[in-house]
Amino acid sequence: AQTVTQSQPEMSVQEAETVTLSCTYDTSENNYYLFWYKQPPSRQMILVIRQEAYKQQNATENRFSVNFQKAAKSFSLKISDSQLGDTAMYFCAFSHAGNNRKLIWGLGTSLAVNP
């Protein structure tokens, strides 16, 4: 069965600095998708970034980028130029490439951006 592990329950960063959140996963599949979701205090789930396993190039969305290491089964999120609005829970999630695409989630990392 697939599992997703986030080993950092809490992190903090100064505004404008860069922070990296870690995620590892376990799967025997070769084709799958990885995601980072942000959950602010409103508890809305917001997609931050997505990576297809068959793509070697790391995904980037503005200030957010990932370091996808397929062999190591690692999928870290880098937030550059951190902003106060980035304060949230961040969840790493996995889905296989089949018809259902249910998400399997990590426990989350609580990120605080300090002024």
Next chain:
Amino acid sequence: EPEVTQTPSHQVTQMGQEVILRCVPISNHLYFYWYRQILGQKVEFLVSFYNNEISEKSEIFDDQFSVERPDGSNFTLKIRSTKLEDSAMYFCASRRLMATNEKLFFGSGTQLSVL
């Protein structure tokens, strides 16, 4: 951007009572999901629904749970006899297609409190 709508935002019920959580997915979406998030724990997949039937369900989704798409727009989750451990945030999500770049849209969640 289109939205998935969930009502109510908060629901308080007595143990043993039935509750119905309502979701209005985005109108042209075909795949529907329910997830739950117990405070401090992982987000968990409950059930997926496609073509008017359950496509996959988790071990959590036992006989006390049911889903329905009664009128082509609403997507409901019913818990027949609530337990204390059903207290959680319940998220509805929908997707238009299973294509690689199709985004999963989440609702804002219903916080269920079972007393």
